[in-house]
Amino acid sequence: MNRALPLTDDTFWVGVNDRETELFEALWPLAYGVSYNAYLIVDERVALIDAVKGHFLTEHLGKIQASLPAGKTVDYLVINHMEPDHTGAIQILRKAFPHLTLVGNKKTLDMLAAFYGVDQDCLEVADGDTLELGRHRLQFHLTPMLHWPETMMTLDTTTGVLFSGDAFGGFGAVEPGLFDDEADRELMEGEMLRYYTNIIARYSQMVQKGIQKVKNLTFRVLAPTHGLVWRKDPQRAISLYDVWSRQEGEPGVTVAYGSMYGNTQRLVEAAVRALVERGVPVAVHDLSRTHASHVVADIWRRQGLLLACPTYNTGLFPAMDDLLRLLENKMLRNKQVGILGSYAWSGGAVKAMRQFVDALHLELVEPVVEAKGAGTAQDLERCWELGVRLAEAVTRND
Numbered sequence: 001m002n003r004a005l006p007l008t009d010d011t012f013w014v015g016v017n018d019r020e021t022e023l024f025e026a027l028w029p030l031a032y033g034v035s036y037n038a039y040l041i042v043d044e045r046v047a048l049i050d051a052v053k054g055h056f057l058t059e060h061l062g063k064i065q066a067s068l069p070a071g072k073t074v075d076y077l078v079i080n081h082m083e084p085d086h087t088g089a090i091q092i093l094r095k096a097f098p099h100l101t102l103v104g105n106k107k108t109l110d111m112l113a114a115f116y117g118v119d120q121d122c123l124e125v126a127d128g129d130t131l132e133l134g135r136h137r138l139q140f141h142l143t144p145m146l147h148w149p150e151t152m153m154t155l156d157t158t159t160g161v162l163f164s165g166d167a168f169g170g171f172g173a174v175e176p177g178l179f180d181d182e183a184d185r186e187l188m189e190g191e192m193l194r195y196y197t198n199i200i201a202r203y204s205q206m207v208q209k210g211i212q213k214v215k216n217l218t219f220r221v222l223a224p225t226h227g228l229v230w231r232k233d234p235q236r237a238i239s240l241y242d243v244w245s246r247q248e249g250e251p252g253v254t255v256a257y258g259s260m261y262g263n264t265q266r267l268v269e270a271a272v273r274a275l276v277e278r279g280v281p282v283a284v285h286d287l288s289r290t291h292a293s294h295v296v297a298d299i300w301r302r303q304g305l306l307l308a309c310p311t312y313n314t315g316l317f318p319a320m321d322d323l324l325r326l327l328e329n330k331m332l333r334n335k336q337v338g339i340l341g342s343y344a345w346s347g348g349a350v351k352a353m354r355q356f357v358d359a360l361h362l363e364l365v366e367p368v369v370e371a372k373g374a375g376t377a378q379d380l381e382r383c384w385e386l387g388v389r390l391a392e393a394v395t396r397n398d
């Protein structure tokens with residue numbers, strides 16, 4: 001989208017779509033791109049709410065200039081979040097708008113100095129402070145760890161637009177629709193879950209605190225720094241983040257497995273068959289083929305988890321090791337977990353998966369199956385039984 005889009009009479013989306021970056025944070029694939037949302041409020045004094053990744057400055061500046069009435073400049077840049085995908089263009093923006101004042105809280109200003117050597121023309125704000133632009137009144141709400149320590153939200157109390165920073169954001173470029181009522185909601189909500197699980201999930205408790213804070217605010221449009229702007233149903237975005245941060249899964253099972261030569265895969269198939277025959281929704285991911293960003297999102301979505309891999313050099317198959325470290329870092333909770341593994345002499349993978357389940361206080365669903373090589377008929381029977389038990393576990397509260 002190469003033009004600014006209005007949210008209200010005098011508030012414009014001046015963000016950009018990024019379809020060039022392959023990996024967000026050099027880690028997470030962007031199959032549908034990502035947007036860096038920035039907003040311009042044109043009043044007696046003009047405020048830019050957040051900016052974009054430095055690489056996209058030309059397009060961003062073009063949109064700002066197209067929205068600025070003749071003779072006006074940008075007076076304030078409100079920094080809700082310091083991550084460089086929103087601040088990378090700050091030094092050039094300061095040159096383009098020489099009277100620009102940078103608005104942030106104490107932690108923002110500390111990071112501004114550290115990231116860009118900027119300590120002039122800054123306005124420090126605290127929780128609840130306001131800034132008058134003329135007709136518009138901005139109110140700042142600190143929301144630490146959503147998703148960095150300095151993150152805050154800015155509420156325009158005049159128009160009821162809540163600029164929420166990374167909170168309630170999602171992956172996915174907004175070219176096919178900036179607003180929730182014009183976009184492919186299913187696709188964008190899937191990308192939102194992937195954003196949540198990959199970027200925000202570790203701070204789920206802080207998300208809960210943020211949601212409590214947001215519930216006390218009066219607003220009608222929710223405008224995050226990535227993904228859709230919610231003007232029709234902002235509560236939908238909040239309820240999605242609410243469910244994800246409480247780690248309430250749907251009644252289904254995500255299977256994450258690794259297998260070099262097919263032995264573990266056969267064990268998995270027996271368990272999956274039992275689940276499918278009981279009508280339990282199952283998503284199966286071969287960790288050697290599917291990027292962890294998708295696997296983690298699916299794990300978050302469902303109540304049940306089946307982990308399966310062979311022993312590799314006395315421990316976990318490396319792709320499983322990576323996945324478990326990620327889940328540990330994201331503080332996975334509230335899952336019912338089954339474990340399967342294959343080995344040839346010492347074993348080790350099953351023990352490590354068990355330790356993971358114990359360390360995260362997840363619920364282990366028995367039987368745990370550790371088969372030697374291809375496994376016996378009894379091993380396959382036990383895998384089937386595990387599938388039955390998992391099905392019971394994830395549907396017992398239905």
Ligand SMILES: Cc1cc2nc3c(=O)[nH]c(=O)nc-3n(C[C@H](O)[C@H](O)[C@H](O)COP(=O)(O)O)c2cc1C
Nearest residue numbers: 259260261262263264310313314343344345346347
């Ligand atoms: C590189 C490599 C390392 C392995 N290390 C171990 C090991 O330390 N201990 C063990 O019991 N089995 C080990 N195995 C054997 C596998 O765990 C076993 O063959 C298993 O059945 C393979 O399952 P898969 O067909 O699902 O890949 C290793 C196999 C490979 C290829």
